[in-house]
Amino acid sequence: MSDVGNAGIKQNEGSLTVAPALKKCDARLTDPDFDRFSKLVYDHCGIKLPSHKRSKLGARLRKRLRAHPLASFEEYAELIFSRDEPTQELIKLIDVVTTNKTDFFREPAHFDYLIQSALPFLIETFGAGINKPLNIWSAGCSTGKEPYNLAMVFKEFQLDRPDFRFDILGTDICTGVLEKFVQGIYAEVKAAPIPEKLKKKYLLRSKDPENRMVRIVPELRSLARFRRLNFMDDNFGFREPFDIIFCRNVIIYFDRPTQERLLSKLVDNLESGRYIFLGHSETLLGLNLPLKQVAPSVYRKI
Ligand SMILES: C[S@@+](CC[C@H](N)C(=O)[O-])C[C@H]1O[C@@H](n2cnc3c(N)ncnc32)[C@H](O)[C@@H]1O
Structure with missing residues (x-):
């Protein structure tokens, strides 16, 4: 199988990686935060997040705050928007906002x-x-x-x-x-x-x-x-x-x-x-x- 460039995927024969338990995070995604992050998602991968998806986006992004850990979306925005080049963190952000539902023999x-x-x-x-x-x-x-x-x-x-x-x-x-x-x-x-x-x-x-x-x-x-x-x-x-x-x-x-x-x-x-x-x-x-x-x-x- 091929490699995925700098995304860092490794073949891991036979074992599943269990993520460490993450601390609770109650940072709130404000309207301006939503506008900023949803524009980033749209510009980078075309996914349109309507405003009624604000709480869903907040919940998904909080996973990234906990992973660092960071206390606020402001700090997270700093991490994401302070560089000109797409960063590893942008790849992780896109990972949490995509919807990946799939099945075997879907639409048979x-x-x-x-x-x-x-x-x-x-x-x-x-x-x-x-x-x-x-x-x-x-x-x-x-x-x-x-x-x-x-x-x-x-x-x-x-x-x-x-x-x-x-x-x-x-x-x-x-x-x-x-x-x-x-x-x-x-x-x-x-x-x-x-x-x-x-x-x-x-x-x-x-x-x-x-x-x-x-x-x-x-x-x-x-x-x-x-x-x-x-x-x-x-x-x-x-x-x-x-x-x-x-x-x-x-x-x-x-x-x-x-x-x-x-x-x-x-x-x-x-x-x-x-x-x-x-x-x-x-x-x-x-x-x-x-x-x-x-x-x-x-x-x-x-
Ligand atoms: C709902 S799944 C569909 C999976 C499968 N095709 C099926 O029908 O069961 C949609 C997939 O599209 C991918 N996707 C969304 N935006 C993308 C983009 N800009 N470039 C490449 N893949 C993208 C998502 O990561 C997700 O895994």
């Missing part, structure tokens, strides 16, 4: 469409996955359930098409979730949506009955690469366009102009005739993009 119809329609079409029309490995990007991959899920269904697809090959890249801005991605360890209850047959093949179970965890098998872990990537960057630096982009439940956190900018960058990184999957509550309505809808929240580049 997408996986059916992928196997029954998209892959046969890509293979037949372009020889994709046969002439060279199919190139898939899970954009905003959170803790890795989505890219590992893709790896499972592609491995199953290979049973009928042994000549099919694929490369999966997962990216996220949040370093905390990328650490979990690398470990590939999840609470066993989170594996409930995975069909039993796939659980047997692709998951290892912990032996401790008090702490029921599963781990993605090494073969699958080695198939999914990861990278820290901020959607707000001008250039993502990919050498090859993708055949499939999953960018699900990500753009809902952005305002319309930011959504449009991001989607057009995703389209730039998608090969013609190839697929992009969005979340079911996300719509391209009113956006001028060279995409044609082929199934609910599935689009093909024209």
